[in-house]
Amino acid sequence: MSYEHEKLAEEKVFKDPVHRYIHVRDRVIWDVIGTREFQRLRRIRQLGTTYLVFHGAEHSRFQHSLGVYEIVRRIIDSGFGGRPEWNEEERLVALCAALLHDLGHGPFSHAFEKVFDLDHEKFTQAILLGETEVNAVLSRVSPEFPQRVADVIGKTYKDKLVISLISSQIDADRMDYLQRDAYYTGVQYGHFDMERILRVMRPAEEQVVIKSSGMHAVEDYIMSRYQMYWQVYFHPVSRSAEVILIKILHRAKSLYKNSYSFQQDPAPFRSFFDKTITLEDYISLDEGVxxxxxxxxxxxxxxxxxxxxxxxxxxxLFQYAEFDPAKEYRKIGQLDALFKEAGIDPEYYLVTDSSSDLPYDFYRPGEENERVPIYLQLPNGELSELSRSSDIVDAISGKRRTDHKIYFPEDILEAGQEDNPLYKEILQLVRG
Structure with missing residues (x-):
């Protein structure tokens, strides 16, 4: 039997609080999980700084990656099998892409990427194609197999249906992280009827579609996502922690560039500061470091x-205040001048931060990051874009919500306002 089709002598299971069990029978999947690069994901939190708000949010990208794999496995093995639209030869590449889709995330993920101008998807592809343990396992399937998996991650794979399983407006990635993040943060917003959605998923020529009788379950899923973004992912206190994290790395980078003599040499960061990052440098860095x-x-x-x-x-953490850049465009300039006059560096202690989300969108050809919409499969076999049938989805389609905050060290300003009148003026203006 070829390595591609080799099964374990006995099925392995991971106990999971969201899916109950993660089932592994394919030798390739089991071997990939055991690689150094995949095990590193145990040391990368799924929700970055959110643990400072929701104390249970200590779960990792390792857990999430297993969850995405399990959802795709269930879709393929229980729903797509035998259907003419599904090519069974794509099964293993879909499972591996699901398992490895987050392999390139760095410590604190998106905040870390902002500072060093990195792209975790490009690093995922680099790990898949480089001299790594993961590449060695995937190459045993066939010499071109790592590239096939990398193409799914990069959304250039020839079979768009495989891509849509992992990256679309209703995919295994979102279905896992919404439920997993809701479980570990303790909120109710992210829960939806995944079992129903899996039952009504159908393979189509280029993407997953939903049987029309499952429309209400999809509505619930989209609203769950909307609520999770505003109640959890964009929580202002978590954003405050992320602001400080970003400023720490910016400060360390600035000091390094100005030949500051660190008491503790920042050896793991040197290549990031110098923009000479090797794949080994990247893989070696985790949140523990x-x-x-x-x-x-x-x-x-x-x-x-x-x-x-x-x-x-x-x-x-920094305190925050609401900020409307359209109406208060002069405020930041005024605060910047006051901070400097008061001897507080606004580069590190006065930060504006914006969060934005588009919960669902229909197809807008030619636009940057254009989204493939969710289609319902009608009883006659025709496809209908979701917002045409759902009043709930139509009401939020294409509507981007944005929130702006100012972050500042309220503790410093309050403690010093008796001695420095500028501190009091700053507080009045920023709260004002």
């Missing part, structure tokens, strides 16, 4: 780096 350095940098002589690290480690 960042936490270690933040602890050490609390004792640095630079007061800004020391203070920001103390704030992050001890959860002494």
């Amino acid at each position: 960042l936490f270690t350095y933040f602890q050490l940098w609390m004792k640095e002589q630079d007061p800004i780096l020391s203070d920001l690290c103390r704030r992050f480690i001890n959860r002494k």
Whole structure:
């Protein structure tokens, strides 16, 4: 039997709080899970700084990746099997892409990417195609198999149906993270009837479609996603922690560029500061390394780096205030000048941050990041775009919601306002 079709002598299972069990029977999947690069995901939190708001949110990208794999496995093995639209030869590439879709995430994921201008999907592809344990396993299937999996991640794979299983407006990735994140944060928003959705999923020529009788389950899914973004993912306190995290890395990078003499040499970060990152540098960095350095940098002589690290480690976060850039466009300039006059560096202690989400969109050809809509399969076999049939979805389609905040060190300003009248003026203006 070829390695591609080799099964384990006995099915392996992972106990899972969301899906009850993750089932593994394919030798390839089992071997990939055991690789160094996949095990690294145990040391990358799924929700970044959100654990500082929802204390249960300590789950990892390892757990989520297994969950996405399990959903795709169920879709293929229980729903798509035997249907003419589904090519069974795509099964293993779909399972591997589901399992490995987040392989390139760095520590604290999106915040880390912002600072160093990185793209986790490109690093995922680099790990799949580089001299790695994952590549060695995938190459045993066939020499071109790692490239096939990388093409699914990069959304260039020839079979669009495979891509849609992992990356679309209703995919296994979203279905897992909504439920998993709801479970670990303790909120109710992210729960929806996944069992019903899986039962009404159908393979079509280029994407997954939904049997029209399952429309209400999809409505519930979309509203769950909408609520999770505004109640959990964009929580202002979590954003405050992320702001401080970003500023720590910016400060360390600035000090390094200005030949500051660190008490603890930032060896793991040098290639990131210099933009000479190797694949090994990237794989070696995880959240444990960042936490270690933040602890050490609390004792640095630079007061800004020391203070920001103390704030992050001890959860002494910035306060926030609502901000409308359309109506208050002069406020930031005024605050910037006041901060400088008061001796507080606005580069690190005055931050504007925006969050934006588009819960669902129909097809807008030619637009950047155009979205393939969700289609309902009608009883006569024809396809209908979801918002044409659902009043609920139609009401939110194409409507982007954006939220703006100002983050600032309220503790410093309140403690010093008796001695420095500028502090009081700053507080009045920022709250105002």
